[in-house]
Amino acid sequence: MAALKLTIKTFFGLEGVLKQELEELGYTGIEVLNRAVQVQGTWDDVYKLNVHLRCAISVLVELKSFRIKKEKDLYDVAYKYDWTSLFDVKKTFAVKGAIHSEVFRHSQYPYLLVKDAIVDCFRDKTGDRPDVNVKTPQVMIDIYVNNDQVTLSLNSSGAPLFQRGYRDSKGEAPLNEVVAAGLIKLSGWDKKMDLIDPFCGSGTIAIEAALMAADIPATIERRHYAFKNLKNFNEDTFEAIFEKINKRVTSLPCNIYASDISAEMVTKTRRNLRALPVGRFVKTEVCSFNEVKNKGEKGMIITNPPYGERMGENVEELYQEIGTWLKHEMTGYTCWLISSNNEALKQIGLKPDNKIRLFNGKLECSFRSFSVFEGKRSEMIQKKADH
Numbered sequence: 001m002a003a004l005k006l007t008i009k010t011f012f013g014l015e016g017v018l019k020q021e022l023e024e025l026g027y028t029g030i031e032v033l034n035r036a037v038q039v040q041g042t043w044d045d046v047y048k049l050n051v052h053l054r055c056a057i058s059v060l061v062e063l064k065s066f067r068i069k070k071e072k073d074l075y076d077v078a079y080k081y082d083w084t085s086l087f088d089v090k091k092t093f094a095v096k097g098a099i100h101s102e103v104f105r106h107s108q109y110p111y112l113l114v115k116d117a118i119v120d121c122f123r124d125k126t127g128d129r130p131d132v133n134v135k136t137p138q139v140m141i142d143i144y145v146n147n148d149q150v151t152l153s154l155n156s157s158g159a160p161l162f163q164r165g166y167r168d169s170k171g172e173a174p175l176n177e178v179v180a181a182g183l184i185k186l187s188g189w190d191k192k193m194d195l196i197d198p199f200c201g202s203g204t205i206a207i208e209a210a211l212m213a214a215d216i217p218a219t220i221e222r223r224h225y226a227f228k229n230l231k232n233f234n235e236d237t238f239e240a241i242f243e244k245i246n247k248r249v250t251s252l253p254c255n256i257y258a259s260d261i262s263a264e265m266v267t268k269t270r271r272n273l274r275a276l277p278v279g280r281f282v283k284t285e286v287c288s289f290n291e292v293k294n295k296g297e298k299g300m301i302i303t304n305p306p307y308g309e310r311m312g313e314n315v316e317e318l319y320q321e322i323g324t325w326l327k328h329e330m331t332g333y334t335c336w337l338i339s340s341n342n343e344a345l346k347q348i349g350l351k352p353d354n355k356i357r358l359f360n361g362k363l364e365c366s367f368r369s370f371s372v373f374e375g376k377r378s379e380m381i382q383k384k385a386d387h
Contacts (some may be wrong), residue, residue, distance in 0.1 A: 003040040005062040007153065010035060010055055012179060013358040013367075016096035017185035018055040025052060043227075047238045048157045050225050051245075054181035054208065057160050060142050060153040067148050070114065071104055078117035084125045086154065091229050092133035093118065096155070097143035104145070114143055114152070138229040139228050151380060158226030165221035168204065175304045175338075179360055181218060182205040183367060186356060187302055187336045194255045194299035196333075198289035203269030203282070205302050206258035213256070214249045221275060241376075252281045259285040259292055283336045290325040294332070301335040307363065308341050315344045323348035331374045338367045 015032050022030050022039060025048070031038040041049070049059050063086075087093065095111045095118070104110055115132060118141070123129045140155035162178040183205065189195060191213045197205045211218050227233055246287045260266050263286045273279035289305075305322065307372050308315035319341075326335055327350070334353075339345055340363040352368040359365060 001165070003037060004042060004046070005042045005317045006045065006049070006163050007033075007036050007038050007060040007062065008049065008053065009057045009060065009167070011057065011176075011182065011359055013356060014055050014178070014182040014186075015180055018053070018270065019056055020185065021053055022049075025049075034338070041231055043232065043234070044237055044241075046227055047225075047241050050157055050161065050227065051219055051241055052217050053161065053214065055178055055185060056157075057162065057178055058155050058157040059161075061156050062151060062153050064150075066150055068150055069105060069148065071109065074110055074145075075113045075117050078114045078152060079121055079151070081117075081121070081152070082125075083118045083121045085231065087129050087130070087139045087230055089122050089126055089128045091138040092131045093137075093139040093141060094132060094134050094137035095141045095143060097145075099143075099145045101145045101147050103148060110143055110145055114141065123365045140226055140227065146151060154226075154230075156225065156227040158224065158229075161219065165223065166207065166276055167204070168275075175204045175360060176200055177204055177208060179358065180208045180304075182211060182358070183302055183304075183336065184209050186367065187334075187369070189300050189302070192254050194257070194295045194356070196257045196259075196292060196299060196301045197303045198259050198292045198301065199303045200258035200260045200269055200284075201304065203258050203266050203272050203284075205304065206256050206269065206282050206284075207272060207276065207278075209302070210252060210256050210273075210282050213252045213254055214278050214281075215246055216249070216277060217245060219244065220247070220277070222235065229354060247277055249277045249281065252278065255295065256282045257285070257292070257295070258282055259287050261286070261288045269355060290321060290329070292325075292329070294330055296332075298332040298334075301330065301337075303336070304338050304360070307339050307365075308344060315341055316347050317376070319344040319347040320349065323350055326350065326370060326372050329371050333372050335372065337369045337370070338365050342364045342366060 012035050019030050019032055019037050027039050068074050095114045099107045099110050119129045140158055142153040142155045144151045162176050164177050195209050200206055258269050266284055266286045269284055273282055308316055350370040351369050354369040356367040358367050
């Protein structure tokens, strides 16, 4: 059986940690693209990657790649593909993707052409046609057009993989689950040292970290993937993958603390934790960030404080207070902080060790690390040099 070309999509800036995840799962020959990585695999891998990847949005299976000269070429090639071998006529479908081409007069037209080709293929082969459902399709076809190059793929995930299934409650500006997992991976957290999120919101960072520390897939509560609607879906293979998952947790190799000044948000965090096998091991508390004390000699803070996007938030003063708190209370810790407010970030008053450009939704953000040393930074560096 020929290997499948799998394109695994992610957010800008997370391509490297997604590649790292694949390597940890034993994959080689990984190609890094813009907002995606590519790897060869089988249908077994399609199931496995959907279940195990934390930093992926979707797993696409390439069906056909070809060049076009005119609009009609897209319909002609798409029509020749045997869509009836892929899914049943009773399944609903949709065509989505990205178009960067001057071949088409209207950017939506390629989707219509592929949709018509699929419908006509079914009608001519079976005498019946599948229905289109744009909002909740059972089968999702992805089209990517770059100038004259076209790739037709099957989106094996369906709903994006950040829809984990564990988050019933969320706040006004929730952090995307894939972004949260990406922040943790980018931080280099070793799953052993204490981790604190003092602006926990609905608990996404703490939950993703706890699942990571317990080696449990982030999608443990998710029940649906689009590949289950395909004709070739092998339930035994999928169940075998699911059976190997660690579902019983007796302890974590670290302490994870989630707190927020809002009692409502901490209640949401607790509600989201309740259904998970790691829920009882995350320590939650209602308190202001500056009431959080140093838990030990070293640890890590990963947090997503307010950015000041909403009216009336005085975030520059808040960030100044965060800097003061770090310097006075959190010696020995490394603090990673994501924010879209660069002016506020300057108020921290510590020189960042690292800056990574990321997006939280549509907001361009900076993910920065600050090391909190006892005394002056230069003295600490000199002490290390002397040893």
